[in-house]
Amino acid sequence: MSTESLRIVWIYPDLLSTYGDRGNALILARRAQLRGMPVEVLEVRSDQRLPATADIYLIGGGEDGPQALGAQRLIADGGLHRAVAQGSVVFGVCAGYQLLGTSFFAKGAKYAGLELLDIASDRGPSRAVGELAGEVDARLGIPYLTGFENHGGRTHLGPGVSPVARVTAGIGNDGATEGAWRGKLLGTYSHGPALARNPALADLLLRWATGAHQLPALDDTWAERLRSERRAAVAAARA
Amino acid sequence: MPMRAKVASSVSRTAAALSRAAGRGDGSVIGGWIGLKIDPDLLAHLSAGRAIALVSGTNGKTTTTRLTAAAVGVLGRVATNSFGANMPTGHTSALAKAGSTPYAVLEVDEHYLAQVLEATDPHVVALLNLSRDQLDRAKEVAMMAQLWRAALVRHPDVRVVANADDPMVVWAATPPADPAQGHIPPKVTWFSAGQRWHDDSWVCPECGATIQRSGDQWWCTGCPLRRPAPQWAVEDDGVLDPTGAWHKIQLQLPGRVNLGNAATALAVAAEFGVRPVDAVSRLGTVTSVAGRYAQVDRDGRNIRLLLAKNPASWLEAFDMADEAPTLLSINARDPDGLDTSWLFDVDFAPLRGRQVLITGDRAYDLAVRLDVNGVPFQHVRSFDEAVRAVPPGRLEVIANYTAFQDIRAELDRVN
Numbered sequence: 001m002s003t004e005s006l007r008i009v010w011i012y013p014d015l016l017s018t019y020g021d022r023g024n025a026l027i028l029a030r031r032a033q034l035r036g037m038p039v040e041v042l043e044v045r046s047d048q049r050l051p052a053t054a055d056i057y058l059i060g061g062g063e064d065g066p067q068a069l070g071a072q073r074l075i076a077d078g079g080l081h082r083a084v085a086q087g088s089v090v091f092g093v094c095a096g097y098q099l100l101g102t103s104f105f106a107k108g109a110k111y112a113g114l115e116l117l118d119i120a121s122d123r124g125p126s127r128a129v130g131e132l133a134g135e136v137d138a139r140l141g142i143p144y145l146t147g148f149e150n151h152g153g154r155t156h157l158g159p160g161v162s163p164v165a166r167v168t169a170g171i172g173n174d175g176a177t178e179g180a181w182r183g184k185l186l187g188t189y190s191h192g193p194a195l196a197r198n199p200a201l202a203d204l205l206l207r208w209a210t211g212a213h214q215l216p217a218l219d220d221t222w223a224e225r226l227r228s229e230r231r232a233a234v235a236a237a238r239a
Numbered sequence: 240m241p242m243r244a245k246v247a248s249s250v251s252r253t254a255a256a257l258s259r260a261a262g263r264g265d266g267s268v269i270g271g272w273i274g275l276k277i278d279p280d281l282l283a284h285l286s287a288g289r290a291i292a293l294v295s296g297t298n299g300k301t302t303t304t305r306l307t308a309a310a311v312g313v314l315g316r317v318a319t320n321s322f323g324a325n326m327p328t329g330h331t332s333a334l335a336k337a338g339s340t341p342y343a344v345l346e347v348d349e350h351y352l353a354q355v356l357e358a359t360d361p362h363v364v365a366l367l368n369l370s371r372d373q374l375d376r377a378k379e380v381a382m383m384a385q386l387w388r389a390a391l392v393r394h395p396d397v398r399v400v401a402n403a404d405d406p407m408v409v410w411a412a413t414p415p416a417d418p419a420q421g422h423i424p425p426k427v428t429w430f431s432a433g434q435r436w437h438d439d440s441w442v443c444p445e446c447g448a449t450i451q452r453s454g455d456q457w458w459c460t461g462c463p464l465r466r467p468a469p470q471w472a473v474e475d476d477g478v479l480d481p482t483g484a485w486h487k488i489q490l491q492l493p494g495r496v497n498l499g500n501a502a503t504a505l506a507v508a509a510e511f512g513v514r515p516v517d518a519v520s521r522l523g524t525v526t527s528v529a530g531r532y533a534q535v536d537r538d539g540r541n542i543r544l545l546l547a548k549n550p551a552s553w554l555e556a557f558d559m560a561d562e563a564p565t566l567l568s569i570n571a572r573d574p575d576g577l578d579t580s581w582l583f584d585v586d587f588a589p590l591r592g593r594q595v596l597i598t599g600d601r602a603y604d605l606a607v608r609l610d611v612n613g614v615p616f617q618h619v620r621s622f623d624e625a626v627r628a629v630p631p632g633r634l635e636v637i638a639n640y641t642a643f644q645d646i647r648a649e650l651d652r653v654n
Contacts, residue, residue, distance in 0.1 A: 014441040014449065018379075019371065023583030023611070030611050045441075047449050063379045069447060130577065148578045192580025196607050222610055226603035 005038035006209060007054035011080070012046045015070045016096050019150075021060025023193025024091065027202050028056060035216050046070065050079030055209040056089045059096030061151075061191045064106035067095040071111055074099070084116055089184040089208045092117075093194055094151055097179070097187030104153065117187060118160030119180050121153045124171070128152070131234050132190055134165030134178045142200035144168075145178065146230045147190025155180070155189075164188055169234045184208040197230065199223045244284035248335040271324075271332030282327055285334035286343070286359040289318070292507050293355060295347040295387075296367025296408075298552045300325065302492065303367060303500040304346035305528045310508035310518035311342050318343040323529045326351050327358065342511065349383055353390035356397065363510040364391075365503055366401040366408045367432075370439045371581070372549040380407055380439045387411035391425050400506045403429040403469040406440040406450055406457055410464060428481075430506045431455065431469035432499025435558070436551035438584065471506040478502040480515050488519060491526045494559030530647040539631035542650070546643045548575075550584035556637045557589040564629035565590060566619075568599035568642035575640050579604040587612045596625045599642045622649045 010025045029039045044050055046069065057080060062070065074080055084090060090100065098104040101119035104111055113120075132149040136142050145165045155173040157163060157180050164179030164186060165172070172178025172189050179188035186205070188194055195202040199220050206215060275281055292311065294304045301323045308319040318337030320329045325348040334343060347355045349369070356364065366387065369380050384407040391399065392414045401412040409429075416424040440457075443450055448461025458465035470481040477487040478501060488501050501522050505515045527533035531546045547556040571579050579601050587609055595616040597605050602618055609616045619625045622645075626634065638646055647653055 017438070019578065020580030020583035023580070023608075026583065026611050045449070063381065065381070065447070066442065148580060150578065192578070193583040196583065196604075196611070222603060222606035226607055229603055 005040045006032050006056070006206075007051075008039065008041045008056045008058065009051060009054040010041065010043045011050065011057055011059045011074070011096070012066075012070050013043050013060070014045045015066035016060040016062040018061045018063065018095075018192075020192035021058075021093060024058050024060070024093070024195045024202075027193065027195040027199075028058075028205065031199070031202050031215075031218060032206055034218055037210070046073050050074070050077050050083075052079045052082040052086070054083065054088060056091065056205055057083060059090070059092045059099070061094030061096060063095075067099060067104070068106040068109075068111050070095075071099040071104070071113055074114055075112065080114065081116070084185065087184065089205050090116065090186070091205055092185075092187035094149075094189055094191040097189060098153055098155065100185065100187050101155070101180075102158075116185055117180050117182065118158035119155050119187070120158070121155045123152055124154040124174075126152075128171035128189070130170055131230065131237070132167070132170035132172055132178065133231065133234050134167045134169075134172060136165045137162055137181070140164070140181070140204060142198070142204055144227075144231070145188070145190060145201070146197045146227055146234075147188070147194050148192065149189045150191055151189055169238065197223070197226060241278075241284065243278045244281055248281065248285060271328035271330065271335070275328060275331055280358075282331045282334070282355075282358040283360075285331060289334075289340060289343045290511060291343045291345065291359050291361040291363075292510070293345050293347045293352070293359065293361045293364040294367065294503075294507070295349050295352045295364065296402075297349060297370045297372050297549065298555070299367050299496065299500050299503075300346045302497060302525075302528050302531065303365065303503050304344055305525050306500055306504035306522055307365070307507045308344040309521040309525055310504045310513055311344055311511055312521060313508070313513050313517045314511060315342060316340040320346055321529065327355060330355060330359070344507075349387075352387055353393075356390050356394050361397055363398040363400060363507055365507045366399065366412055367503065368402055368405045368434065368551070369407040369411070370436050370549060370551040371584070372576075381442075381444050384408070384411040384444050388414045395425060397425060398510050399425045399427045400503065400510065401427055401429060402434070402503075403431050403467050404434040404455070404457075406459075406464065406466075407444060409467060410444045427467075428471070428506055428510070429467045429469040430471040430499075430502050432473060432502055433495060435496075435554045438550070471502050473498045473502050478505055478515065480505070480509070484515075486515050486519050489523045491523060492528075492532050494555060496555040496558065527653075530643065530653055533647075533650075533653045535650045535653055537650070538626055540626055540629060540634045541632065542626070542634045542636060544643065544646065544650075544653070545635065545637045546640070547637050548639050550581050553585040553637070557587075560635040560637065561633055562593060563633040563635050564594040564596070565635045565637060566596045566598065566622075566625045566629075567605060567616075568597070568622075568636070568638040568646060569602065569605045570600040570639060570642040570645070571604075572600070572641045575642075582608040583611075587614045590614050594629060596628055598622065598625060599638070599645075622646055 161180040163177035320333035446462040
């Protein structure tokens with residue numbers, strides 16, 4: 001960790017917070033606090049400079065216009081690139097995932113991304129809306145991914161990244177894989193408060209940020225019930 | 240009315256009556272659906288000769304429509320879709336059922352405003368607010384504002400009553416004038432009903448710059464868009480009218496949000512010539528609206544029903560609810576939207592210190608949310624279990640759409 005307390009930056013909530021994205025910041029802060037870690041959450045709006053010294057950066061979902069504007073401002077700001085160079089953790093969701101790549105489509109035009117992940121996004125034949133589930137890359141050491149997706153893009157992965165999961169329900173990147181990660185950067189189409197349904201993913205980000213190999217277990221009774229219920233609902237929909 | 244429209248209208252009424260008699264619903268949609276199949280222009284035919292007000296927005300439509308109908312009732316009989324059936328089938332059914340009336344006040348789903356403006360040629364349209372609601376299938380807020388704006392440009396004669404506190408509404412209600420194209424800006428009467436929810440209007444819909452707020456005021460930092468001075472406003476427990484006169488409002492509906500709805504109703508009624516002094520007593524006759532705010536006594540508990548469908552309306556519900564045991568119920572069926580992510584846009588902290596019970600199809604989503612929010616709760620499997628779990632006295636029930644309807648059914652479809 002860079003300072004005494006764990007610093008979490010929520011990037012541009014004024015632009016990229018379409019539906020419950022605040023949840024990811026709340027969940028990380030809560031899970032850190034329950035382990036006795038002091039936490040600081042900074043909400044950095046798009047007219048403010050991005051601090052380059054935080055431990056975890058969160059980028060949420062958004063509509064086409066705000067996504068394009070957000071990418072332009074992040075490129076001009078340069079803070080996120082400096083933070084990544086210093087080993088910070090970045091978690092991008094939906095539009096925030098796409099803009100970490102080399103390019104994405106918004107409002108019918110192609111926009112340059114931040115080039116932090118080796119991915120490129122374009123428009124799919126239809127909007128992907130519904131439950132999303134997948135078996136996670138074993139190297140990440142966390143159980144299955146569950147979420148809700150709502151996006152029109154399709155994302156193509158280059159050799160510089162690995163998919164987060166193999167899709168078992170929904171579309172994700174392209175119907176076969178979901179999300180992408182390299183080092184301490186991870187993006188997903190599981191939108192909104194993705195970490196609410198995936199507490200192990202929240203803890204993975206916290207371990208990346210703190211360097212801890214293990215964190216004390218928490219009571220995740222309700223999250224586990226939610227995960228089981230969603231898994232059963234997806235299975236029932238398929239049957 | 241043309242013969243085809245007469246037949247369609249009559250069949251529509253019969254179908255609605257059959258639907259009610261069969262216990263399959265309140266008949267407010269099926270009748271209109273059949274009528275429109277026989278005569279696609281039926282809504283226009285049924286609207287002709289009536290002075291009509293449309294009420295649209297994300298939240299408060301049903302209640303404001305009910306209050307407006309009560310206020311306009313000063314002048315004569317009013318047709319209205321009081322069951323919240325707010326699409327053209329519902330409007331058709333409501334007008335057919337009402338027969339000939341000089342006035343109509345219609346609640347309109349925000350997605351259908353352009354279509355209903357076209358069909359009904361209203362005298363006035365009230366624009367309440369725009370915020371996020373069921374984004375897995377609904378339009379984004381900015382796109383919705385754009386659709387309203389485009390619709391108003393095509394109807395320069397309609398009088399607009401709009402919320403000065405919502406930047407999205409103000410922008411939608413003030414399309415640019417282009418005399419060369421024959422575009423005249425609509426005549427707008429502004430009301431201030433307050434806005435607790437700001438998270439969908441930080442970015443200017445006109446220029447993309449940041450919107451600043453201070454007290455009641457808001458302004459764009461990049462262009463001239465700013466809060467217009469309202470002619471109607473809530474002040475203390477009453478409403479200020481454009482002449483500066485203050486009218487005490489005694490409602491049977493709870494919360495400051497309903498005072499705002501009352502101010503809106505008086506402003507809309509004034510466009511028909513209703514004096515607020517004549518209408519205020521009628522507002523107090525509205526007790527509940529399609530089950531919303533209804534109170535039912537059961538086993539010594541006084542159960543009050545509050546509907547909350549999206550983040551903005553949850554904030555309002557917490558404001559209305561008493562400091563009493565509270566049951567929260569969440570579903571995610573088609574009418575609710577399938578996505579529960581919005582739960583994290585709501586801060587449930589106001590419930591700390593109250594006994595909180597949760598239920599519904601998606602109680603576990605709510606459980607995870609409350610856990611993160613530091614709000615202790617108890618999960619119950621049924622409405623009956625909830626009633627038994629609280630002491631005698633008030634039980635507040637806050638539920639989203641289908642969860643609300645389920646509980647209403649348990650209480651014999653209370654209105």
